[in-house]
Amino acid sequence: MNKKLKVLISGTGFAGQGHTDAFRAVGAEVVGIVGRTASIVNEVAKKMAIPYSGTDWQQALKDCKPDIVSIATPGGAHYETITQAIEFGCHVYSDKPLTNSGDSALELYELAQKKNVKTAFASSFRYMPCLLHAKQLVADGAIGEPVEAEFISHFNLERDIPFGWSHRKEDGGGRLNNNFTHMMSIATSVIGEDILSIIGEVRDDLGKAPIVEGVHNFKTRRDHIPKDLNDPSLKWGENNVEWSYTVMAQLESSLASKPVSVLFKHGGLNPRFNEDHIVFYGTKGAIYIKGHYGMGPLYVWDENKTWKELATPQDIVDAQPKVDGDTERNWQYLAREFVKDINGQSFAPYQTFKEGSLYQQLIDLIRKNNNWTDVRHLQ
Structure with a gap:
């Protein structure tokens, strides 16, 4: 029998609630949710019947002891949260972008490899x-x-x-x-x-x-x-x-x-x-x-x-998962394959932090905006 995996959610907005539904739909147990504002995270936890809520991520990792963390906050808040989760030994499911820079994204990919945890990158359309x-x-x-x-x-x-x-x-x-x-x-x-x-x-x-x-x-x-x-x-x-x-x-x-x-x-x-x-x-x-x-x-x-x-x-x-909304359905599709992989079942290949870090490095290159050739001197 497969273990019922425990999931801790980071983020209380549309993505956080969507990730909660996705993991529940594929048989995982959402044991906690963390957000920036106590009143909001408590409200979301109550609405979604999540037993634990808080604003301290490190403490939540200790209290909830999750198998998986699901990162559903904007990319600028990912680095520290994911680093702590990997150090704690959690598998990580992260929405895009992985971080706000190619260097920090690559660090997370390499840390996940070092700690031998599985990762999923939700560029899931x-x-x-x-x-x-x-x-x-x-x-x-x-x-x-x-x-x-x-x-x-x-x-x-x-x-x-x-x-x-x-x-x-x-x-x-x-x-x-x-x-x-x-x-x-x-x-x-x-x-x-x-x-x-x-x-x-x-x-x-x-x-x-x-x-x-x-x-x-x-x-x-x-x-x-x-x-x-x-x-x-x-x-x-x-x-x-x-x-x-x-x-x-x-x-x-x-x-x-x-x-x-x-x-x-x-x-x-x-x-x-x-x-x-x-x-x-x-x-x-x-x-x-x-x-x-x-x-x-x-x-x-x-x-x-x-x-x-x-x-x-x-x-x-x-x-296809039986859920309304393209975004929500795709999150669940990826969560399903991720959970199968963690449980040692046959799964369809999915994107990991390897792609997440590569895409962030590509974005850094594109944003340099230095690909133009000045042709004003040509006759």
């Missing part, structure tokens, strides 16, 4: 049904050799969302940390995990955001946008991260004789005209998926030179 279908189609040769892919998304986010962690590099904010991590995970899942080279450009389209008290849940931050943005008493915070990016990468694929070119284009504040999409191009066809994270439907360009919509295979549908 690779588990969307249409993306699992695309992976299957590419592996089966439906488009021939993969040669190119593109990821195009425009989120049209409100410019006046209250100032918070998403506006600060030191807190793990920025579109690379919170969008590109998923996009690269999707690309490598379908094409191949080995990233050969990368080049990119970032842009701050925002500048500043209003400072508003009382915003505790990332999902409801829009509800706190000030009604009067011209109020002279309103204070503003200075943004220091990117809200748009363009990245090109080359990925190695066992299915292709040459590196596969990938374009990632994201405008966090820009409106879309047509749908966001993901496309995989090959020597014999292409796969087009509507939606920025591959929500679907999925179409294949076939030998008849027409786009044909394909239904998701039943085995992929059946393997």
Whole structure:
């Protein structure tokens, strides 16, 4: 009989509550939750029937003695929390980004290896049904050799969302940390995990955001946008991260004789005209998926030179957790495989701190924004 694993949650917002539901759904016992503010963490613990709540992470590790810790706070708060958990001997399930810098992320990966604990990195939109279908189609040769892919998304986010962690590099904010991590995970899942080279450009389209008290849940931050943005008493915070990016990468694929070119284009504040999409191009066809994270439907360009919509295979549908919400379902999918691995059961491969640290190092490179060649001297 498998051991009922004990889980301690770090974070009380949307992610913390989502991780709680995910681990409970796969048979683990959530024994405690930790947050910054006593009144809020106590309220969440009561609402979700979690027996232990507190604001002291180190003490919670001692009191709860968890097998797994689940990190559901912004990336800037991860390093110390994860370090303490690994030193305590816990397996770690962390939301993205892993930390706010490549160096600190690499430290966590190396520490986890040294302490021989298992890790899971939740850039988990690779588990969307249409993306699992695309992976299957590419592996089966439906488009021939993969040669190119593109990821195009425009989120049209409100410019006046209250100032918070998403506006600060030191807190793990920025579109690379919170969008590109998923996009690269999707690309490598379908094409191949080995990233050969990368080049990119970032842009701050925002500048500043209003400072508003009382915003505790990332999902409801829009509800706190000030009604009067011209109020002279309103204070503003200075943004220091990117809200748009363009990245090109080359990925190695066992299915292709040459590196596969990938374009990632994201405008966090820009409106879309047509749908966001993901496309995989090959020597014999292409796969087009509507939606920025591959929500679907999925179409294949076939030998008849027409786009044909394909239904998701039943085995992929059946393997999906039965929960509403793409984010919540993907968290549970990853938690399921993670728990299976810890329990010594057969599991599907999943991303770990190896990928989490690599992605953070890539983000550091992209943010240098030093890939431009000055051509003004050319005749």
